[in-house]
Amino acid sequence: MAKILIVYSSSTGNVKKMAFFIEAGVKDEGLDVEVKDIRETTIEDLLEADGIIVGSSTYYGAMTASVKEFFDKSVAIHGKLNGKVGAAFSSSANIGGGNETTITNILNVLLVHGMIIQGDHSGGHYGVVSIGAPDSRVEKECKRLGIRIAKLVKKLHF
Amino acid sequence: MAKILIVYSSSTGNVKKMAFFIEAGVKDEGLDVEVKDIRETTIEDLLEADGIIVGSSTYYGAMTASVKEFFDKSVAIHGKLNGKVGAAFSSSANIGGGNETTITNILNVLLVHGMIIQGDHSGGHYGVVSIGAPDSRVEKECKRLGIRIAKLVKKLHF
Amino acid sequence: MAKILIVYSSSTGNVKKMAFFIEAGVKDEGLDVEVKDIRETTIEDLLEADGIIVGSSTYYGAMTASVKEFFDKSVAIHGKLNGKVGAAFSSSANIGGGNETTITNILNVLLVHGMIIQGDHSGGHYGVVSIGAPDSRVEKECKRLGIRIAKLVKKLHF
Amino acid sequence: MAKILIVYSSSTGNVKKMAFFIEAGVKDEGLDVEVKDIRETTIEDLLEADGIIVGSSTYYGAMTASVKEFFDKSVAIHGKLNGKVGAAFSSSANIGGGNETTITNILNVLLVHGMIIQGDHSGGHYGVVSIGAPDSRVEKECKRLGIRIAKLVKKLHF
Numbered sequence: 001m002a003k004i005l006i007v008y009s010s011s012t013g014n015v016k017k018m019a020f021f022i023e024a025g026v027k028d029e030g031l032d033v034e035v036k037d038i039r040e041t042t043i044e045d046l047l048e049a050d051g052i053i054v055g056s057s058t059y060y061g062a063m064t065a066s067v068k069e070f071f072d073k074s075v076a077i078h079g080k081l082n083g084k085v086g087a088a089f090s091s092s093a094n095i096g097g098g099n100e101t102t103i104t105n106i107l108n109v110l111l112v113h114g115m116i117i118q119g120d121h122s123g124g125h126y127g128v129v130s131i132g133a134p135d136s137r138v139e140k141e142c143k144r145l146g147i148r149i150a151k152l153v154k155k156l157h158f
Numbered sequence: 159m160a161k162i163l164i165v166y167s168s169s170t171g172n173v174k175k176m177a178f179f180i181e182a183g184v185k186d187e188g189l190d191v192e193v194k195d196i197r198e199t200t201i202e203d204l205l206e207a208d209g210i211i212v213g214s215s216t217y218y219g220a221m222t223a224s225v226k227e228f229f230d231k232s233v234a235i236h237g238k239l240n241g242k243v244g245a246a247f248s249s250s251a252n253i254g255g256g257n258e259t260t261i262t263n264i265l266n267v268l269l270v271h272g273m274i275i276q277g278d279h280s281g282g283h284y285g286v287v288s289i290g291a292p293d294s295r296v297e298k299e300c301k302r303l304g305i306r307i308a309k310l311v312k313k314l315h316f
Numbered sequence: 317m318a319k320i321l322i323v324y325s326s327s328t329g330n331v332k333k334m335a336f337f338i339e340a341g342v343k344d345e346g347l348d349v350e351v352k353d354i355r356e357t358t359i360e361d362l363l364e365a366d367g368i369i370v371g372s373s374t375y376y377g378a379m380t381a382s383v384k385e386f387f388d389k390s391v392a393i394h395g396k397l398n399g400k401v402g403a404a405f406s407s408s409a410n411i412g413g414g415n416e417t418t419i420t421n422i423l424n425v426l427l428v429h430g431m432i433i434q435g436d437h438s439g440g441h442y443g444v445v446s447i448g449a450p451d452s453r454v455e456k457e458c459k460r461l462g463i464r465i466a467k468l469v470k471k472l473h474f
Numbered sequence: 475m476a477k478i479l480i481v482y483s484s485s486t487g488n489v490k491k492m493a494f495f496i497e498a499g500v501k502d503e504g505l506d507v508e509v510k511d512i513r514e515t516t517i518e519d520l521l522e523a524d525g526i527i528v529g530s531s532t533y534y535g536a537m538t539a540s541v542k543e544f545f546d547k548s549v550a551i552h553g554k555l556n557g558k559v560g561a562a563f564s565s566s567a568n569i570g571g572g573n574e575t576t577i578t579n580i581l582n583v584l585l586v587h588g589m590i591i592q593g594d595h596s597g598g599h600y601g602v603v604s605i606g607a608p609d610s611r612v613e614k615e616c617k618r619l620g621i622r623i624a625k626l627v628k629k630l631h632f
Contacts, residue, residue: 220421
C-alpha cells in the first residue's frame with residue numbers, strides 16, 4: 001500500500017493544523033498517511049514514503065532553517081527520492097509576506113531530488129498558503145491538496 | 159528634479175487603482191511622477207525616469223505578455239537603466255495565486271537592467287500584493303511603497 | 317498512443333537545437349513527438365498532447381514575450397491541461413544570466429495549469445540550461461530530459 | 475567610514491575564494507571591509523555594516539542551512555537592517571544546478587529585511603555564480619560586484 005508522509009515545521013501551530021487538514025484529504029483517498037514534526041522525522045522516513053508533503057512557516061521568504069537542515073542532511077540518500085511525489089504548503093503573517101517564495105523554495109529542494117510535483121489550476125497554484133491561522137478556505141484547499149497528491153501517487157505506483 | 163514613472167498593465171482596473179495609490183505616496187515626497195498604461199509607454203519614458211515602478215495583473219504566475227513585450231523591446235537601451243531605482247506590484251484573484259512570483263518576475267527584469275530595488279521589512283516584502291480589488295491595507299501599502307521609493311531616489315540622486 | 321509536444325521560441329537557433337536533442341530522447345522511448353516553433357503552435361496542440369516541453373531563449377531572466385503571449389491565451393482552456401506532464405529548457409548568453417529563473421518562470425506557468433513536472437537529481441535540476449550554443453553536455457542532458465519525460469508520461473497514461 | 479561585511483558559508487572553499495575576490499573590489503573603492511565565515515559572524519556584525527554581501531554554497535537549490543539559521547536568528551533585529559545595501563553570490567557543481575535559485579533565495583532574505591540590492595546588466599545578473607572552482611571570469615565578476623556594491627554604499631551613505 002502506498003504511503004504519504006506529511007512533515008512540517010510549525011512555530012505558531014498554524015502549519016501543524018494545515019498538515020492535519022491535508023492528512024484528511026489523503027485519508028479520503030484511502031492511502032496510508034503519517035504526519036510528523038520535522039524534528040522527529042528521519043531520512044529513513046523519506047525513503048519509505050511514496051509521497052512527501054512538506055510544510056513550513058514562512059521565515060524570511062523561505063523554509064525555516066530546521067527544514068533546510070533536514071534536507072541538507074538528505075544528501076546522504078541523493079538520487080533515491082527520484083520519482084517520488086512531493087508537495088509544499090506554508091503559512092505567513094501577511095499577504096505578500098513571502099509565502100509563495102517559501103513554497104517554491106521547498107519545491108526546488110524536491111525537484112533537485114528528482115521528485116515529481118503537481119500544480120493546481122485553482123486556489124494556491126504552487127501549494128496551499130495560509131495567512132495567519134488557517135480559515136475555511138485554507139482547510140478546503142489543504143484537503144484538496146491531500147486528495148490530489150494521493151491520486152497522483154496512486155496513478156504512479158499502481 | 160527627480161522623476162518617478164509608474165507603468166501598469168491592468169486587465170480589471172485593480173492594478174491601475176494601485177498605481178494611483180502609489181502615485182499619492184510619491185507626491186507626498188515632492189517628486190515629479192507620471193502614471194502610464196504600458197500600452198502608452200515608450201522606451202524613451204524609461205530613460206527619462208529616475209525611478210520606475212512596474213505593476214502587472216498576475217497571469218499564470220508572471221507579468222502579462224504585454225509587460226514582457228515592452229521590456230523585451232527595452233533591450234535597445236540595455237545598460238542605460240543601470241543604477242535607476244525600480245519596484246513592482248501586482249494583483250491576483252487568490253491568495254497563493256501567483257502574485258509573489260509575478261512580482262519577483264518583474265524585479266528580475268529590473269535587476270537584469272542593473273537597477274536598484276528595495277524590499278520592505280513590513281507588509282508585502284517584495285512589492286505590494288492585492289487580492290482582487292485593493293482594500294485599505296493595499297492602499298496603505300501602496301502609499302508606503304511610493305514614499306519609500308521616492309526617498310530612495312532622492313538619496314541616490316541628490 | 318501518448319504524444320509529446322516540444323514547443324520552442326529561439327532567437328539564435330540554440331533553443332531550437334535543444335528541442336531536437338530532446339525529441340531524440342522521447343523517440344528512444346517510443347512515443348509520438350512533435351517539435352514546433354511557438355509561432356506555429358495552437359492552443360489545440362496543447363490539448364492533444366500528453367506531455368508539453370517548453371523551451372525559450374532567456375530574455376531578461378524570463379521566457380520571451382512570444383512564449384508568454386501564447387500561454388496568456390491558453391487561459392481559454394484553463395483547467396484542461398490539469399494532470400498533463402510538463403518540462404522546460406532554456407539557453408542564455410552567460411552563466412548566471414537568468415537561465416534558471418527563465419526555466420522556473422515557465423514551470424510556474426505549467427503549475428498554474430495544474431500540470432505535473434519532475435526535477436532531475438543530476439545535471440540541470442529544473443530543466444536543461446545551455447550557455448550559448450549547446451555543447452555535448454547539453455545534448456546529453458536534453459536527451460536525458462526527453463527520456464525522463466517520456467517515461468513519466470507512459471507511467472501516468474497507461 | 476562606511477563598512478562592508480562579506481559573510482560566507484563554504485563547504486569546498488570555492489565560495490570562500492569568491493569572498494576574497496569580492497573583498498579586493500571593495501578595497502579598490504577605499505571602503506572598510508571584513509570577510510567572515512558565517513559560523514564566526516554575529517547579529518551585531520550585521521548592525522555595524524553598511525553593506526552586507528552573502529555567499530553560500532548551493533545546497534538543494536538554496537542557501538545552506540547554516541546561512542538560513544543565521545538569518546532566522548536575525549529576526550531579533552528585524553527592521554534595523556532597513557536601507558542597508560545587500561548582495562549575494564554562490565557556487566554550484568553544475569550549470570543549471572540551482573545557483574541562481576540560491577542567489578535569489580538569499581536576496582529574498584535581504585529584501586524581507588528591507589535592504590537595497592542592485593542587479594548587474596552584464597555577467598551574473600542577480601549575483602556572481604561560479605561553477606565549481608572560481609575561474610578568471612568569476613574572479614573578474616566578483617571584483618566587479620565588490621566595486622559596484624561599494625559605489626552604491628558610498629552613494630547612499632555620504
